[in-house]
Amino acid sequence: MLDRLSLIALALASAADAAQAQAPLAPSSSWNVDYAESECRLSRTFGPADDTTTLRIIRGASLKAVEYTLAGKSLKIRDWNYNVLLRLGPDGTSHKLPVLWYRLPTGEGALQIIGENELRPAEIASTRTLSVELDGAEPLQLAVGSLDKPFAALNACYDDLLTSWGIDPTKVRDLKTAARPLNMQSWSIFENIWASDAAKGSKWMTIRLDVNEIGKAQTCKTLASSGSAELDAKICAAAIKKARFVPAASASGEKVGAPFVLRIQMRE
Structure with a gap:
């Protein structure tokens, strides 16, 4: 029969194994900035070719807000989730944000996260991973790398869009x-x-x-x-x-x- 110390050691080992199993998904494409008619989109795919997850960061009509959308076959629709924790690594900065689940015409699950305010420059500079934590699911972690240049391109696009709107x-x-x-x-x-x-x-x-x-x-x-x-x-x-x-x-x-x-x- 296991003693208390053995149980604690086993629990710690299991937690370590779980953390290792949840390694961030590596990128499978470069960042792409899309100059759409009424918004600017920064997109990248992550994970293996047969099961990619797409991250899209959008700036548009909501002047100070940023929308994060995630889509992929492995995302399950969870109607009971009204909020998510968007965590930026490695410093642990996190934001509790509202979420909307929906299904794409392709059948993929998708979620829309609205941040009421844009990320601060210090957060953009220090971020290397982005994770989304939901009730009843393992955190989805993406190895986004440095966001300095991608966000600079997104913000340049957005400045052009705002200027076109006067x-x-x-x-x-x-x-x-x-x-x-x-x-x-x-x-x-x-x-x-x-x-x-x-x-x-x-x-x-x-x-x-x-x-x-x-x-x-x-x-x-x-x-x-x-x-x-x-x-x-x-x-x-x-x-x-x-x-x-x-x-x-x-x-x-x-x-x-x-x-x-x-x-x-x-x-x-």
Whole structure:
């Protein structure tokens, strides 16, 4: 019969074996920056060719936020998970973030993680591994390596995108927090019936709202049209009338005016 010390030693050995078995997945492609129409995507695949996991880091309409998406055959849909722990190694910096599970048309499982704020420069410089920890599953660890150059390329893309929207990237970087929408479903800009007025095949439109320091939209500009000037004008008018926000905050915490970019799906 094993004594107490033997049981402790066995437990430690098992933990060490488990840690070794959970070695980070090695990259199977180079980083790629995709200049998409309304967002910038930094992508890389990890793991063996027959079971790769794709990591995509996205910056777009949510000015200060970063979206992390993971997809792969080995990812299992877990509807009970509402949060994940995104951990950056080797220093152990971690972020508790909301998660959304869904399934791709290919049948692969995928999860979407939204970080309300971008990573700090010190985190980017020191990160070598990225892990996602979920209830009821082993942590998924990726050997991302140094993120300095990949994030520099992503941020250069994003600066170009913001500039194309008429937004000064420097002013966005200087914000502590971006404007946060309140009760969006009451804005009356997501009406399904409007889809019939959009151009055939049009699935999305994008608008820019200039939000003042008390959280009200003062102006609206169409960045990507629905295909109908009349519909664009209706949606902008409704947004200016009803859209409300928690205003953006400066680096010192003061409420300030700031732009807000919103993509609207033309749903039939």
